[in-house]
Amino acid sequence: MxxxxxTMMKMKLNNCSPPSTAAAARFxxxxxxxxxxxxxxxxxxxxxSFPRTIITRSTFSSSSIITGKFFYFAIPKLLSCFVFRxxxxxxxxxxxxxxxxxxKMGLIDGIAAMASEASVKVIDGKKVxxxxxxxxxxxxxRMKDSIGVVPGLAVILVGDRKDSATYVRxxxxxxxxxxxxxxxxxxxxxxxxxxxxxxxxxFNDDPMVHGILVQLPLPSHMDEEKILHAVCIEKxxxxxxxxxxxxxxxxxxxPLFVPCTPKGCIExxxxxNVEIKGKKAVVIGRSNIVGMPxxxxxxREDATVSIVHSRTKNPxxxxxxxxxxxxxxxxxxxxxxxxxxxxxVIIDVGINPVEDATNPRGYRLVGDVCYxxxxxxxxxxxxxxxxxxxxxxxxxxxxTLLSAKRxxxxx
Amino acid sequence: MxxxxxTMMKMKLNNCSPPSTAAAARFxxxxxxxxxxxxxxxxxxxxxSFPRTIITRSTFSSSSIITGKFFYFAIPKLLSCFVFRxxxxxxxxxxxxxxxxxxKMGLIDGIAAMASEASVKVIDGKKVxxxxxxxxxxxxxRMKDSIGVVPGLAVILVGDRKDSATYVRxxxxxxxxxxxxxxxxxxxxxxxxxxxxxxxxxFNDDPMVHGILVQLPLPSHMDEEKILHAVCIEKxxxxxxxxxxxxxxxxxxxPLFVPCTPKGCIExxxxxNVEIKGKKAVVIGRSNIVGMPxxxxxxREDATVSIVHSRTKNPxxxxxxxxxxxxxxxxxxxxxxxxxxxxxVIIDVGINPVEDATNPRGYRLVGDVCYxxxxxxxxxxxxxxxxxxxxxxxxxxxxTLLSAKRxxxxx
Numbered sequence: 097m098x099x100x101x102x103t104m105m106k107m108k109l110n111n112c113s114p115p116s117t118a119a120a121a122r123f124x125x126x127x128x129x130x131x132x133x134x135x136x137x138x139x140x141x142x143x144x145s146f147p148r149t150i151i152t153r154s155t156f157s158s159s160s161i162i163t164g165k166f167f168y169f170a171i172p173k174l175l176s177c178f179v180f181r182x183x184x185x186x187x188x189x190x191x192x193x194x195x196x197x198x199x200k201m202g203l204i205d206g207i208a209a210m211a212s213e214a215s216v217k218v219i220d221g222k223k224v225x226x227x228x229x230x231x232x233x234x235x236x237x238r239m240k241d242s243i244g245v246v247p248g249l250a251v252i253l254v255g256d257r258k259d260s261a262t263y264v265r266x267x268x269x270x271x272x273x274x275x276x277x278x279x280x281x282x283x284x285x286x287x288x289x290x291x292x293x294x295x296x297x298x299f300n301d302d303p304m305v306h307g308i309l310v311q312l313p314l315p316s317h318m319d320e321e322k323i324l325h326a327v328c329i330e331k332x333x334x335x336x337x338x339x340x341x342x343x344x345x346x347x348x349x350x351p352l353f354v355p356c357t358p359k360g361c362i363e364x365x366x367x368x369n370v371e372i373k374g375k376k377a378v379v380i381g382r383s384n385i386v387g388m389p390x391x392x393x394x395x396r397e398d399a400t401v402s403i404v405h406s407r408t409k410n411p412x413x414x415x416x417x418x419x420x421x422x423x424x425x426x427x428x429x430x431x432x433x434x435x436x437x438x439x440x441v442i443i444d445v446g447i448n449p450v451e452d453a454t455n456p457r458g459y460r461l462v463g464d465v466c467y468x469x470x471x472x473x474x475x476x477x478x479x480x481x482x483x484x485x486x487x488x489x490x491x492x493x494x495x496t497l498l499s500a501k502r503x504x505x506x507x
Numbered sequence: 508m509x510x511x512x513x514t515m516m517k518m519k520l521n522n523c524s525p526p527s528t529a530a531a532a533r534f535x536x537x538x539x540x541x542x543x544x545x546x547x548x549x550x551x552x553x554x555x556s557f558p559r560t561i562i563t564r565s566t567f568s569s570s571s572i573i574t575g576k577f578f579y580f581a582i583p584k585l586l587s588c589f590v591f592r593x594x595x596x597x598x599x600x601x602x603x604x605x606x607x608x609x610x611k612m613g614l615i616d617g618i619a620a621m622a623s624e625a626s627v628k629v630i631d632g633k634k635v636x637x638x639x640x641x642x643x644x645x646x647x648x649r650m651k652d653s654i655g656v657v658p659g660l661a662v663i664l665v666g667d668r669k670d671s672a673t674y675v676r677x678x679x680x681x682x683x684x685x686x687x688x689x690x691x692x693x694x695x696x697x698x699x700x701x702x703x704x705x706x707x708x709x710f711n712d713d714p715m716v717h718g719i720l721v722q723l724p725l726p727s728h729m730d731e732e733k734i735l736h737a738v739c740i741e742k743x744x745x746x747x748x749x750x751x752x753x754x755x756x757x758x759x760x761x762p763l764f765v766p767c768t769p770k771g772c773i774e775x776x777x778x779x780n781v782e783i784k785g786k787k788a789v790v791i792g793r794s795n796i797v798g799m800p801x802x803x804x805x806x807r808e809d810a811t812v813s814i815v816h817s818r819t820k821n822p823x824x825x826x827x828x829x830x831x832x833x834x835x836x837x838x839x840x841x842x843x844x845x846x847x848x849x850x851x852v853i854i855d856v857g858i859n860p861v862e863d864a865t866n867p868r869g870y871r872l873v874g875d876v877c878y879x880x881x882x883x884x885x886x887x888x889x890x891x892x893x894x895x896x897x898x899x900x901x902x903x904x905x906x907t908l909l910s911a912k913r914x915x916x917x918x
Binding site for chain 1: 795816
């Protein structure tokens, strides 16, 4: 094994490269956490924003800092010859469940987490989603006791896609756990548009059903837009109807429902007391399902929003200005550490499977943001998995409860 | 008169300050156009973007430029002691009509225009609007000859506001000139909501009417949202219905109508061959009528869009990154020269009256952008008046024609 620890560390720092380099990961135990932390600090100095940035926690003693400029220009080159040792303290920032889950992602992630937990707050979507579900459950009990109404969510699944079946099963489970009655219709792949429309029409008229969800994608012979528009706007808990989106975009208007995933992103920011008003937010991706409504929501909360997309010429430069980043582009590890302003808050919506020979399943899930690099720069970040993912279903339940309350005029 | 020409020039450069300084304007004939142009060039050097910017036309001979950095740090201070003379050439970039109109705005503007016309293109909204109206007229003739249908626009005016009456009169005139039949209903201030709704309902059912426009603002005892929503979506030529806005926001969807003023802004960019795709655009203002839909339109055209608003902490810094600026905030001269990246294209939607003792009417109209400063930095700009203003009515006629064609399935 010819590679020195320093070389390996560099390979580790490129762990956000395509999965073919992932094999290098197994060498990483050669490095101690102090070394990774040292590297993390250096990354900050190389960040163009550094001269204007005060680093609140430094690996180096403050007496060694004469001026920021001196430090920026001279010290990094000097220091790159040495390795500093320092104890890693205050590591307990995540709850145990998240750490266990993340440690499953491999030893690399374990080390990176140890090295950086002291300075970055991990936004625990699993915990927040559980809190939200508990609150929903309490509200459902209150409504049932008060007016005898139980919220109902109807899900229509067409075809036999395994992933769709899994999603529907998860939604059903979550409904039951929260006290929402679940109505499920599974139709064969070769069903006609008319059959689907008939079910939607029945659910539209059914007073026991307060939310209707058509699982996408539909078979290719069906007109998706036509079918989605058949869901009456008062039961469109997905919030994808253009009338809802229009109300979301307009000042002084209120949408009936906010789409679940972007609603979950904002809920995470709220629950972690991240100030949005007046902050510069960058949304990466402009999909109808996440990016676009997320940008509209941030704007409603008085952020200054920029939308980065596939045609953006300098995504890195624009993203680096953001206090808040919502990444929803579906490209594994696209947002690197160098894209991130020190202290930014990152909501990573991406859930991308990448090959991983060390994982029993042969793959692991990563976000759109290179987590290992981001935790060295950001002040808070959602992990993948366990960040935005669990919030989406929680928000679907929230929208269904909201609908049942509105239809029954229950406050 | 103690003030030297140099002092006066500085006052001139602050002409975008509140109108109280406007009195200084009468001293400006003391300055020749070459002096103003010299100042214009200096302004470029002081712009933070300069070191990365190549100035294609310089007042100074190119041999005097050794390196960009030397020029940036040393030369401006040196040169500020002298005044260079140079002939002003190639001034004929605007058409005569626009120049005559702008010269009415005072001698200051006349001089500024002379000094900068060589490097900035004035986007002539009056001319483009006329071209659009001529094209509409030709299409209306073709439709009438082919299927015997004449587009009809109904305007409902409630109350006796003079400005509203003027707008309605102008719309009627423009309709008649373009060959669109105008239907006008004027109701007294104390009309009931039901009366207005009855007229809307009648126009909704009238096959001769293809567009319905309720002049805003309505009297305070009426529910504006309720009344606007009563206009059937197929005749909502204003394009303000949330369903339209939703379709505008969503990728892969098409709104029935695009709101007139933002549509006019984009039309100007198209007609002047301004590339939008991949460019960084900043929209200042987020109103439902202009800013928000303008941002959505720019995004549809693949610009990277940022929205600046009253809660934005650093509007100047963000705006200075833009290749395209759409200013729609309603604050006279808010966008100063220092906000503008050299070579940016500016669409100024603001039409703000400011006091002007030198004007027979006692006021003059200015935009949201300080025109005198902007023409020294931008590559193209809309004047106020004569920029976006004339485009709004042209786009209303365009939407009415579009509606008549769609309703009658005429290609």
